[in-house]
Amino acid sequence: MDNPIQHLKSTLNWAFIDHQQDSLDQYKPRLLVNNKETSDFVLTPLLEELDRCQSFIFSVAFITESGLATLKSHLADLKMRGISGKILTSNYLNFNQPKIYKELLKITNVSVRLTDLSGFHAKGYVFEHEDHSTIIMGSSNLTAAALKANYEWNVKLTSFKHGGLLEQFHNEFEKVWQKAVPLTDKWIELYQILYDEVQKASRNHPLTLPLVPEAIPQTVFSTISPNKMQQSALMNLQDLRSTGAQRGLVISATGTGKTYLSAFDTRNFAPGRMLFIAHREQILHKAMTDYQRILGGNDSDYGILSGTSRAIDAKYIFATIQTISKLSTLTNFDPKAFDYILIDEVHKAGAHSYLKVIEHFEPKFLLGMTATPERTDDFNIYELFDYNIAYEIRLQEALEENMLCPFHYFGVTDFEYNDTIIDDTTMLSQLVTNERVSYLVEKINYYGHSGEMVKGLIFCSRKEETLELSRMLNERGYRTKALTGDDSQEDRMQCVTDLESGKLDYILTVDIFNEGIDIPCINQVVMLRQTQSSIVFVQQLGRGLRKHSGKEFVTIIDFIGNYKNNYLIPVALSGDKSQNKDNIRRHMKDTSYIKGVSTINFEEIARQQIYRSISNSNLTALKILREEYFQLKNRLNRIPRLIDFIENDSIDPLIFTEEHFSYYHFLLKIKETVPHLSEQEKMYLMMLSTEILNGKRKHEILLLKLLLVNGQVTYEEYINALKEADCSTDSETIESVKRILDLSFFTEAVKKKYGNTAIVEYTANQFFRFHPLIAKSLENNAYFREMITDNVQTAIHKNKQYVCNEPLTLYQKYSRKDSCKLLNWHSDESSTMYGYKTKHQTCPIFVTYHKHEEVEASTNYQEEFVSPEILMWSTKNSRKLQSTEVKTILEADQRKIDLHVFVKKDDAEGTEFYYLGKAHPDQKSAVQESMLNKKGKSLPVVHMNLVLEHSVESKLYGYLTRSFN
Template sequence: MEQQQLIRKIENSLYKGFIDQNKTVSAQFKPKLLTNKHHETVLSTILQELKTCKTFIFSVAFITEGGLATLKTMLYDLKQKGITGRILTSTFLNFNQPKMFKELLKLDNVEVRVTSEKGFHSKGYIFEHQDYYSLIVGSSNLTDSALKANYEWNVFLTSLESGEIINHFKNQFEDAWDEAIPLMEEWIANYKQYYELQPFVKYATSNTLELNTEYLTNAFAESLAIQPNKMQTAALEQLNALRATGAKKGLIISATGTGKTYLSAFDVRSFSPKKMLFIVHREQILKKAMQDYRKILGGHEDDFGILSGTSKDVHAKYLFATIQTISRDGYFRQFAKDQFDYVLIDEVHKAGAESYLKIINYFTPNFLLGMTATPERTDRFNIYELFDYNIAYEIRLQAALEEEMLCPFHYFGVLDYEKNGLTIDDTTELRKLVSSERVKHIIEKINYYGYSGDRIRGLMFCSSKEEVHELSTTLNHEGLKTIGLTGDNSQNEREEAIHKLNSGELEYILTVDIFNEGIDIPFLNQIVMLRQTQSSIIFIQQLGRGLRKHDSKDYVTIIDFIGNYKNNYLIPIALSGDQTMNKDNVRRKTVNTDYIQGVSTINFEEIAKKKIFDAINNTNLSTLKTLRDAYTELKNRLGRIPFLIDFIKQNSIDPEVIVGYADNYYNFILKMKESIPSLTEYELSVLGMFSKEFLNGKRVHEILLIETLLSDESISRESFVQRLKEFGTYADDATIHSVENMFSLKFHVQNDVKKYKFKPVIEIVDGHYQFNKEIQESLRDSNFKGYIEDIVKCAYVKNEKYDKTKAMTLFEKYSRRDACRLLNWPHDDSSTIYGYRAKHNTCPIFVTYHKKDEVETSQAYGDEFLAPELFRWFTRNRLTLDSIEVKNILTYKEAGMKIHLFTKKDDGEGTDFYYLGQADIADGSAKNEKMPDGKGNHLSVVTMNLVLEQPVHYDIYHYLVEE
């Protein structure tokens, strides 16, 4: 960036920050307060600065393993680019644990020193960029809580190298650095001896004091009564409310690790049955469930009994049975049908099996409770119908993390082993999966990303039984202590392996087809995924193995080895819980992972992230099977044919995806083989038009008019304008004419006019808007009207993410056609825009940032970002500064023309572009240049620098510019 321009921007930003907050300046250099509120965390800012820095220095008194974990992926990527940094820390108050110092030594590109400065309590982060420095200083230590969750105060400032403040901080750092001790293994060993001698008080990762449990007597610990957590309390209230309606069945949907067993025990205690039956699918968890119940219910030991292959305590008041045993005719028929007042079924998503149905249809309890983390079924069996559609309570992964009911996790998406440009994929042979090179790669990654706790207790998910055994053998040869377990191993062998994992005799259990669910290993502190993601359900089940809280860990590390798998797109879907199958949503959930709650983080190595983008681009997310499965799941849950708005409310498929597949929802329902009242050909064309044009909610004006005319026969132009103003949106004449052109069909190209049957949908009669006569007649049919109302409801919800005060919202996505409509062009000229077009006092510019390799050289323009708010743009070739087309653009201010910039990463993103806002042409930046035509000649072209009204968000910016 030009030095004088940079100086002006920093001067302006300081003016805004310290003199006048109303001054309009570049957001890139604006001073700000970082508090971890409103989606801008200290962590996200540090990651943004690291991504663009030349080097960095941290001066922080306190560091935790979790805090380091949040930066490890970024530091690894910086290492690949040759970027180094320094960290200065301390032993102040014995906060920093010896193991954390060992983690620091793993950072090859970071030099670490430890100061002995008395009372060292600094918290500062300095980043050196190409032309300037940035600084974060305030209250945040390098802990995961301080970086992401705690309410903190940190000031973010920008300075030139000659600035006094930045030099003061740097000089202070250098003075302390020169006197500090380089971090080495020997120092850590000595510190560990000293650290372990310190009695009574240790610091927790949440930066709060906790008593060392060795000072708590057993009697005191046991006297602490088990109380329902927040989720359990709410669920118990809803269960009681459900039974108060006379319901005899209820379904609990609760993420793994949120305490479903305790919840059911609390409810049984409240219900006070004379006899209870608890059914599970594996004997391994029977004893644990019974122990938990005893803690809650109390009573005599003989009140509790097990019915399984090895135990037959059929007379127990509280009977815990495996489905395999009790479903045998010789067992369940020895009980009277009404013998149990209360029956519970764990992992009830399996209840479609004949064994479960046999039991459910036989017993007639006063209440039947089903519990599951994943009610979704692939065999279309309706679990919800089985429980009379009574969902007593539901809490999924995101909500459970937000409520701090689960152990936090740090997920790392890493690139699987790559050789000669080839990465592990669906067809990779076993010998390559267990080759010494891949094994060394695996060990390198699991060591680098580490674990929380005193020793590793890991679980690895492999792709086949053969890989389980071969890989276990190879890892053992490399010095690890592992065992391979599959469905061929007995229950006793599994329990013995889990015991050895906890005691330290084993470090890892490798598996393929077991441990996905129905097993409780709360001390797991590392989950390793060495297989492609087959489904988001299985992904969450496997990740969930480590999410139970345990005293031995502060978080769980998830390491996902990402190869060239076609299903990689499922990873962001699973982590975010976003089931819309909208490609843009999935990309955003890969780029920006702020949706994950609490101190948990999601991190992708850059190359691994590219594999996910490739999978998104190359996969059809809206296949008939995908849509049918989502439809069936939602219909099963609701007990009726869903409306489009139901898909939004239930976080299912995006309605735009559905109508994109079938033109309108009526057609889609027919494809689902439903019997529904028929619509006329014209009614279908109206549904198609409203679905295509207005369902996306990108402009609220048309939605408001449709909604009004659904209840009122007509509305005057003046009253409609007033309604728009009351809604809080703009209502200028040009926009009103644009809305009228949409409904009169004047805006549309001939093919669309033909598709919409050549009839204006809304007419203007005596200054009043009204539907045409045919639509008015059709609306007398509540069925047709219901489809229109459904579209309106969806459009309103979708419109919520858009700025109602402006035609287009920064960083949302729009097509060329959207731009024509929203910029109030009278006609759809999108087919003639190509890269740009100056028309109607606007000039929308559309840039595909990464052109395809096969694009002709003469079309391979070098458009590029020079900075997040500065874009170097190429006109069409064969133009010069003297060309009329170029002169029209360069005189945009005098002509009152506004320039709008849109860009997308590549053609894999389809027809939509990110809107980067209005742009000005930097003074004096327009130049005549030459570009090759691929035939040995050069073509004239004009380049100029576009200055954006706001810098592009760093996550979108880096997504766009990186290969």
């Protein structure tokens, strides 16, 4: 059924008559809500419609800067494609601040009009597509809270051109639009006067006039109390000390209040004397002020030990590591001089200066604090603190707990110089051309900032660029200052003061201010350098995440050139350390993992550059895996198991198998000291790591788990366990499980690689049991048993993303070999499957959506999505409509043959394809055409439409169909 109107009729029947009848997903009406548990937000379908539309109209009463920010990069992409829209709004209740109207004027492909209609409160979004329109209407205004956080009800509907509801919407919109006034600079100027008068009046008569909430300054120090994170951390620290522990580590995201936490804990501990150590003097002054707020006391109790300040007798000493570590300073202090010592940014503590201080003193308690404990020099921070992690909260959790200022991240395409985007080799002279500076100014103005004045921090790639760019920006009227490692602490502190007071618009820097600097007023962070480290990326992003009364959010503008390390951007934003390219691609396709009202946005060309970087990068190089391995080993104080990598959000265990046959082989490769395994035992591990660890079918995993516990399992016991786990128990699947575990499914070459010996036998008296050889190893080699058990436990965890009562799970990835196994074929025929193969009443169809330019013409088939439900597909060449192979597929429904569709974007994704579900051939669409091979010979081929049972999920559909060339 390839008829959009017929599809829409069936979805209306589904929506309003009987929800149990079949219907394609694309046109189904939907209730849109914000649900943080499922990461479903009103914003997501709104952006999906915006990205695909040919025009749009919005009618919204209220707009905030943060709400508009969620759309800005998408509107910029639409402008490049020549697509425009209209926004109808008002000044109802004077909710909309004047600045939002200035922001709207920046978006030149959007026409904005304002209505003075009394009580204007409409909220509707209409997107025009080629053959239909989508309407989203309900309770959500154009605010970040309404689109991502608040409890809202909105309905998404589909209509064709002559639909009555659509016509009513357009008529009503046009009626108001024609009477509304265009948004102009003059209108904004007049509104500003009115707005200021209303705000002044509202302060004088708060009960009678509309109010715009204002931040209440914190002036009474005694009322400061711990936030949620600090309360939990303080309790944990107290519990830790009650065990006799003398050292503890707090891992807490930038901006979550680590300094206040340490002050609260100091107050609880009540030391005779306390030492606070940091690596920069400006940190000390801010920390000392914070401590005075919490602890009180006389000014004489507090002192700085840095440079010319020598307050060595104070009760609470705040010292730089550079000063306290000097032998002439250190010898002035008795080892027991301080009851409580705190080290800020403690990930630096592997340096000799820190170790010298730590070894000298004998405090009753030593506290280390850091946002990033990860190191690349093998120094074990965890060991230094006796593996006592008192508390840990990372970026995502801190955002979810509303402890940080929300951010809107924009991945922006960097400047093109001579038709080439700036890359790793670009010379300095090209980084600071007038054209590039104009481009930078255009982008930072477009994406803007929260609040009336910009207070920005720009991270540059090199010292010379920092100095020259500052000079050129100053020539254009900006007030900027360049800071490098050559500048003194006094210069740095003065710059921060000038930024806070409004004397500076931007501080430009390189290699400093990544960490340790506290400037809460920052409302814009600009990244003009390639991402070399996900740790540094988060540190720089974190400079703007402290809350401040003068900002609603912080804007992060990341200029993305053609850099080889661009793949680190989604890694840093998501916190994903799996080294799994598919995981990283998923974080690019779907950014709903970001918590609160924060958003992640990429301009289309920047998005393409990141995808290319993911494809071209070697994320599984031994050096990278070794670093991640030792970071986890340091944390655990032992050799990690595979399951540990999952439980600690580290490397995807499958990476070890893909690169090194098994985890055991990896441990040998990095020269880790591990017990000996025989060659046969290594082959058993290789088999289970390759075939079972991925968790794609629970049946084998469950049987192995039962056998590890019981030694042998009856057929009936196994079936009952499958039923309890809600797994399919048909005889074909059970026979397939037997073939996998006795190796009969595999080719001779693979059997040889796995040792030519079964893992599990099925006996004549209907028992499953381990083969005697592996059973003997399990009994006699405790380490081997531990490795097998770990494989099974990890496979159980990996299996959670797969359904158990169906052979394949929608949108998961599978190889041709996987399809043979999971569709219960008797043997692995993947080597001869090519694009498709019909067998055992199944026909898996594999499509590479974007063919490589060098693909031979005779295999470069015409295959593309007509819509999210319809895939135009081609048979192999030299096939005609009368061919038995073609007729079998065309008559698949009548012959009860299941067609299973698998698609991957391109060959850079490797051997696995996204499973898009079952499909049905549209017989009327089948046509025979000719294609030429490279010798110019004409070959017949058949094209037909395959109608999918499930409309392709929108994010995946967009990813697959976009061309990144």
